[in-house]
Amino acid sequence: MSAYLVTLVILVSVAALVGLALNLQWGLAGLVNFGVSGFVALGAYGVAITAPHIGWLPAMIFSALLCAAISMALALLSIRLEENYLAIVTIGFGEIVRILLLNEGWLTGGALGIADIPRPFAAITPPGGGDGVILAFAIALVALVFVLLELLVRSPFGRVLRAVRDDATVASALGKPVLALRVRAFAVGGAVMGLAGALHAFYLTYIDPSQFTPIITAYAFMAVIAGGRGSNLGLLLGAGSIMALLEATRFLKDLVPSIDGAQLSALRLGMIGIGIVLLLILRPQGLVAEPRRRATEFFPNAKGEG
């Protein structure tokens, strides 16, 4: 497999993980998170700093738990108030992470970043065959997270989060502990973002702060909107389409040689914007609708006319 294809698959995998996480937080539970890039960065630096000492698996678990804990803290800090505060707090969090990464050089290497991050299964990887292993690792990670989140979305937990998203007052009047539910959804999403960052760091083996710009957050929102809020399958399709579009438009430069780099990147973003607007006009609910539990699943013989 060519190196370019490997890069593409890993890119899509990272985007899919980030998108799945945001789909749980915002798509399902209605909790906006504008600090996505900060969580991804935290996950990446978490493994970059700890993996050489404790090994890749404990390092990944550490990153996920760290991101979950910080998500919980941010959620507790702001969800009590109102949705708008969560937006502000998460934007602030993203900024703080960026500034810390740049300025706490003793830990993060500052603008130079961290190099030589050990990859998973490095010991059993044949020399020169590293890309196949990391590829399989990425796909397995996405599959595992997808299955776990799909179990959550289709469970009563997913249903009660949808209820909280629709109308938190009604949910609490029905006896649901709204605050605790929100904190849990936000923490699980944060953990998955941490895992996405870990995958990113393992693949590149070199990270620096410039890799974690707010565009990550923007792509994640685009993927959730395009895929359909609340649907994990839709999210995979959405994230895949956006990354495919981004990569495909890379070749525009070959077709239209007069375009320079800056114009091209602006054009690519513009095209994605147009794509999403068109999609929302044609299919306002996104590519795939949120899963729902049907009465016929319990009563297969009942012929409901609905």
Next chain:
Amino acid sequence: MSGAFLEVSGLVKHYGGVAALDGCSLSLRKGEVTGLIGPNGAGKTTLLNALTGLAKPEAGTVSFMGADVTGLPAHRMAALGVVRSFQIVRELSSLTVFENLLLAPPHQIGERLLGAVISRRKWWAQEHVNAAKARTLLERVGLWKLADQSSAALSGGQKKLLEVARALLLEPRLLLLDEPGAGVSPPLREEIIRLVRELKAEGLSFGIVEHDMHLVGEVCDHVHVLAEGRTLVSGSFAEATSDPRVVEAYLGLAA
């Protein structure tokens, strides 16, 4: 007085300069249907909010079955068995009619984070039990054939019935309904009257805020008339509606 089912004493709640509740005291009896009537802005909805943890009173106490429950959060009140419907219907629009009902039962293992993933067989069994209850209730209120429709697609009256059915799945002790008859077609309103009577016969207690005097007269054993955040008159429906102070309160609003 401590024997009362639900006892409200001296409740105060302000919104800006407006005293929505201004020392409101009243009580609801077990097994009865109590009407809460009064002109617009009397504080009826605010009272229900204070009783269900959605508004924190500034002064006064609420006690339920002998325990002080003043200021408990909404989900705790629901857990104690005080469940309400809303004046302006609040169906959960992205849930189907059936999902609205499946959501309601308390103590769902599948609503816990770990339980959802690990104890799948347990919550699936719970879901089946709840589904059977949900079906019975939907058949009872005539919404079963709409079970898999989006709840947003229901008519106003059907949404009110859905709210009542959803509340019943919590197996409440006290059901507080905020204007169950408002915006409901006359046949559906009769349906609601029939349902309240049946449920009362089964032992459920009600507090009903309502402007439709036909409905109040048909179902209420006892009526409190509220005006300007206080209880003006209490008594039977006939006593309350013939009291000159009540007539004045309603007319005063019209003038």
